Amino acid sequence: MSSSGASIEIHDLRKSFVPRRGVTVEAIRHIDLTVPAGEFLAIVGPSGCGKSTLLHLVAGLEKPSSGTVRIGGAAPEELVRRHRLGVAFQDPALLPWLSVRANLGLPFKLAGLPVNQKRVLGLIDLVGLAGFELARPNQLSGGMLQRAAIARSLCLEPDVLLLDEPFGALDAVTRRRLNIELERIWRDRAITTLLVTHSVEEALFLSDRTIVMERPGAIAQVVQTPFPRPRTPELLRREDFHQLTDQITLWLEP
Amino acid sequence: MDRTPNRSAANFAYAAVGLLAFFAAWQWVGKSGVAGPALPALSDVATTLFDSATLSSLTRSARYTLASAAKGLFFGGTLAVLLAVVMHLLPPLRPGLDRLAVLVNATPPIAVGPILIVVFSRDQTPAALAGIQVFFLFYIAASSGLTAASPALRRVMTGFGANAWKRLVHLELPAALPHLANGLKGAVSASFLGAILGEWFGAPKGLGLVILNAMQNFQIRLMWAAVVVAAVMSLTAFLAAAGLERFVTRRFAR
Secondary structure (H helix, E strand, O other), rough: OOOOOOOOOEEEEEEEEEEOOOEEEEEEEEEEEEEEEOOEEEEEOOOOOOOHHHHHHHHOEEEEEEEEEEOOOEEEHHHHOOOOOOEEOOOOOOOOOOOHHHHHHHHHHHHOOOOOHHHHHHHHHOOOOOOOOOOOOOHHOHHHHHHHHHHHHHOOOOOOEEEEEEOOOOOHHHHHHHHHHHHHHHHHHHEEEEEEOOOOOHHHHHOOEEEEEEEOOEEEEEEEEOOOOOOOOOHHHHHHHHHHHHHHHHHHHH | OOOOHHHHHHHHHHHHHHHHHHHHHHHHHHHHHHOOOOOHHHHHHHHHHHHHHHHHHHHHHHHHHHHHHHHHHHHHHHHHHHHHHHHHHHHHHHHHHHHHHHHHHOHHHHHHHHHHHHHOOOHHHHHHHHHHHHHHHHHHHHHHOOOOHHHHHHHHHHHOOHHHHHHHHHHHHHHHHHHHHHHHHHHHHHHHHHHHHHHHHOOOOOOHHHHHHHHHHOOOHHHHHHHHHHHHHHHHHHHHHHHHHHHHHHHHHH
């Protein structure tokens, strides 16, 4: 397992929205955060705490009101322009008229690169979709679509992987299975990853470190995940895992 | 119990019965003379239509009308799509182009006829009028189609660093195809209408001309025979467009 990817540095970050004239909503009050290269950081918090906004700011989908976000020293827009970001959201958003294989070829086309078929097929295999290369999205289950979306996010070997509740729309059983899969997939490359999730169990199972956010957009707690890798399904049955999950869940309550 | 096969058989039976009832009513009205000499019996129209000399002459005229309609459909449709794409890529132009399109559509085709004769010559007027009729339908279909892609898909494209052109080619145009196919149905009918109407301004050949001459010479059965040919042609094209729409929607819509 090699450590790769870029580090993320967030200084003095603030973000406000003006949804209507005269109304200002503070989504992020203050964030100072450094994510070293190769770290898997999970972000949990109650609804409305700003965790998705934080991810959108790192992804360059929003601009900060003040403060800076730097990925490997560069602004997020720079990385987007150079196609160095991998993203996966709650909606897998595969193009309905393309097969799985063609969908995974899309990042290459958007970057103006020839499609690396070997890497595409390798990723399809890695996420457990071997045999479904030519399937269309409407033939796949929610879990399979999300696997494909994650494979797509890895196509260009990004510097940073940003995941916003990728398993939020799935049932608990599929979600748990995909958590185990994602841990395995991530270990293959170990790139810097930010995961926003509602599930504390998911956060602790996958991450090296978990931050707990509070409304309106600040870090309340930081937890260094004490469990060694590889994380196996047995971990989910351990007493100390559940104690830590419960403790963090308590912090989430107002 | 699966009732779908029975339902489509029932629908077919209803349609057949309805059509037969229509033909029977036509025959009765014509034979009894209830609507006067302007409405001949179906059998009389059929005799005129299937007379070999008349049939070959009507077929020649139909081919001319079809060619005009097709030309109008192609040029009007292409221009409309191009204009919609330009407007999509350059939002400042939108209000002006929208108003122009509405103006073109609102002008009665009869009023536009003389202008077209001057600009295009008499034998191109049918195609030109067909094109104008088609233009607005396709413009609306293309404009709304280009914005049809879901926000989730857009966000993925943005996250992967797609520029406006790539987004257009890979996402917005494919997503617009079902809308365009839907617009094609109406456009096909409009193109025939425009072509026939345009022939009334002095075209050398065509079904519109046959209808007009037959009407003026009080050859009622010939007039009706020509109308039947025009209707069959238009209906066939419409059904083909409807079939294409079903195929495109299955392939390209979510």
